[in-house]
Amino acid sequence: GQPGSKGDKGEPGHKGEIGQIGPVGDRGAPGNTGSKGDDGIGLPGKIGPRGIPGIVGRIGETGVKGQKGEPGETPDDSNQRVAFTAVRTSHSDESTSHDTRLPFQQTETLLPGTSFDPETGTFTCSVPGTYVFTFSALKYGNSGTLEIHLVKNNDKVISTHGEVNQRGQLSGSSVLSLQRGDTVYVTMYGKVHSGKYTSFSGFLLFPESIN
Numbered sequence: 001g002q003p004g005s006k007g008d009k010g011e012p013g014h015k016g017e018i019g020q021i022g023p024v025g026d027r028g029a030p031g032n033t034g035s036k037g038d039d040g041i042g043l044p045g046k047i048g049p050r051g052i053p054g055i056v057g058r059i060g061e062t063g064v065k066g067q068k069g070e071p072g073e074t075p076d077d078s079n080q081r082v083a084f085t086a087v088r089t090s091h092s093d094e095s096t097s098h099d100t101r102l103p104f105q106q107t108e109t110l111l112p113g114t115s116f117d118p119e120t121g122t123f124t125c126s127v128p129g130t131y132v133f134t135f136s137a138l139k140y141g142n143s144g145t146l147e148i149h150l151v152k153n154n155d156k157v158i159s160t161h162g163e164v165n166q167r168g169q170l171s172g173s174s175v176l177s178l179q180r181g182d183t184v185y186v187t188m189y190g191k192v193h194s195g196k197y198t199s200f201s202g203f204l205l206f207p208e209s210i211n
Contacts, residue, residue, distance in 0.1 A: 081204065083109055088102075088196070088199075089195075101186070101187055103118065104118045121200060122184075123185065125182040129177075131176050135172055136170070136171035138168075143164075150172055184202065
């Protein structure tokens with residue numbers, strides 16, 4: 001027979017179960033570039049150049065006075081050697097003053113550490129102790145009076161005298177106790193001969209003991 005008429009719409013069915021996961025799809029196209037993020041913490045940079053020196057600060061307050069230091073060591077002069085011999089090689093000028101120092105042109109002996117000035121004929125003590133000094137001077141036969149003095153620190157220690165128009169050798173010696181800085185020299189009144197007839201010597205006999 002002929003087909004029947006379409007029936008009425010049925011009631012909706014119940015929701016079906018979740019189906020299985022489908023296969024992975026193809027990789028999609030790259031997305032748009034995102035905005036720049038915040039700066040992160042990077043590695044330390046190189047040390048920059050030294051800056052300009054700052055202004056000098058104010059002077060600080062005076063500190064507390066320190067304690068007194070220990071006494072220093074006393075120089076050991078026990079092995080020190082001091083000696084000299086000086087001579088004249090020319091006639092001296094005539095002196096009219098008893099304070100005229102007798103200079104010398106040549107040193108025959110001058111040990112290292114010995115302080116002797118030939119131009120003024122002056123020995124300066126650098127090692128305290130007991131010293132021996134000798135001097136000798138030749139007087140002209142046709143000259144006036146000649147006086148030779150051994151002097152320590154401006155004080156005459158020994159004096160010698162030669163008469164008018166008499167040729168002679170004036171000499172003397174002395175043992176002196178000296179301290180550092182003391183001076184010993186020879187002064188003259190008159191005129192002395194050359195040719196190494198006039199000399200001045202000194203040496204350390206023994207140094208001052210240190211207790």
